[in-house]
Amino acid sequence: MAERGIPFRLWLAGGWLMLLCAAALLAPLIAPHDPLAQDLFLERLPPVWLPGSEPGYYLGTDSLGRDVLSRLVYGTQIALVVAILAGGAACLIGSALGLIAGYFGGWPDRIIGRIVDIWMSFPPVLFAILLVAVLGTGLHSVIIAIAVIDWTRFCRVVRAETMTQARMDYVDSALVIGRSRGGILLKEVLPNVLPTIGVLLSLEMGIAVIVEAILSFVNLSISSDDPTWGGMIAEGRTQIHFAWWVLVFPMIVLFFTVLSFSQFGEGLKDRFDPVLK
């Protein structure tokens, strides 16, 4: 199994994600235009290979004459910031609680399990919309909302995995030679749970990107002028009969990004963790 090397889909998904990182970091160099610049003489230009297009506007313009490609490139920044910060925060909270619940059992496990039960009784998208409405719109609210809601995804799986690990002989051996319980949890159990956490983190980053797009779509993410994929999709939805390209290109980018995060996770699973498979 280990001799198989890195699976094809890991390459493909990783490649797309690298491309996105590059686009986010180099946005000012790549984007042909200012993503916010409006020009009413250039509104709803089709992509460059269709009649009626203008050179330089490769993927056309939206109803305010803003360049679709430039907005997509700048939208990558927000998507990735949300993926990394919200995904990372949910991962830290959920994994920490999952490790504690799984390793110590008893009342910490019961309390954490109860909180997870309560959390799972809320529809996630509605919960996110509610939190952002209460916290006020803005990038930080979106990140907080996703982290506050999605930590349960980590907690449940990490708890189960930690329980399995805690029953293994190496944990008993470490106890016998006098290591502290906290030390064993961090130095012995955690490294064995890390592959699982990595897989979950990749999946969660894809979910975070989608949730941000959904919140932008209902106009609850950052201000509607700033380029986000969800905001572009919302605008494109209203223009669907006049300018399909405003909707289609952000959809394609979102599609590949979400697919890549989940396939990257699945690829990691195949590569590193025969148990999860």
Place this chain on the structure above:
Amino acid sequence: MTLRSLLGRLLNILVTLFGVAVVVFVVIRVAPGNPIAMMLPPGASEADIDRLRALYGLDKSLVEQFVIWLGGILRGDFGTSISLRQDVLGVVLGRLPATLELAFAALVIAVVLGFALAILGTRRRQSATEGAIDLWNGITLSIPDFLWGLLFILVLGVAIPLFPVSGRISPRIDIDYVTNFYLFESILRFDGAVLRDLLAHMALPAIALGLPLSAVIAQVLKQSLKEVMGLDYVMLARANGFGEFAVIWREAMRNAMLPTLTLVGVQFTFLIGGTVIIEKLFSYEGLGNLAIDAVINRDLPLIQGIVLLFSVLFIAINIVVDLAYAALNPRLRHG
């Protein structure tokens, strides 16, 4: 199930429900942002603010506020919607049937498609067909309902306009049914015209919601069918001359169903959660659409009512799944 385990489970449910109420209360009352400021238009006078604070009991301590609030909810008093000026419970219950029908249609699609793919994949083990099914499942599982919905609107609503992409029913149809369960009532009334119209409106959002779940069902059911197919009693059935389909459907399925059933329960709650954004996308007049409007209008009593109702629905589904599991699993029946 013994009485003891039943009582234990009931107690669990009550604690969860109480926790849900606390979380909703805390999010809405304690989070930064003054709830009164959210209710009033900008520029309201101090006197207006004070009057509203007293009206909602916000001048009392938090614990007192919680007790009053919870007492009201237990009596069925969810308050008055600010934007609609109607009783919250009435509004919410009026919209619930539309969402339930959509979720039910999506579930039927997911189960039928999921079972069909699992059975086909089991019959054609280790063939190109199984590979294609696995690939399809991988894709449908990765793509969330929101993107499926957009794709369907674009392709089947606009490029090839086969289906309507907005609303629950055509505005030209005048409907005067007793209940808001239009779909079920139109079936009972043999009202073909209305039924066709409802189904046409429901098709795209229901498929968008059902596709990810169909992939989950297909994967898990195929996996457990594969395990069961190797067991002795299935071999025996085959040796007795049953055809491959009969072996799968009549013998293997019964044992392979259980893991799938538990999973469907959990995933069905995700599906219901997905209705929120799908209804918005398709302007379908259900609870989810109402919820987003409520947030945009800063209608806190309405938001609160919808969130609580969704939570109760989730918990109810989990109970039903638990009971169904106990009923189908002979090992649990005598507890």
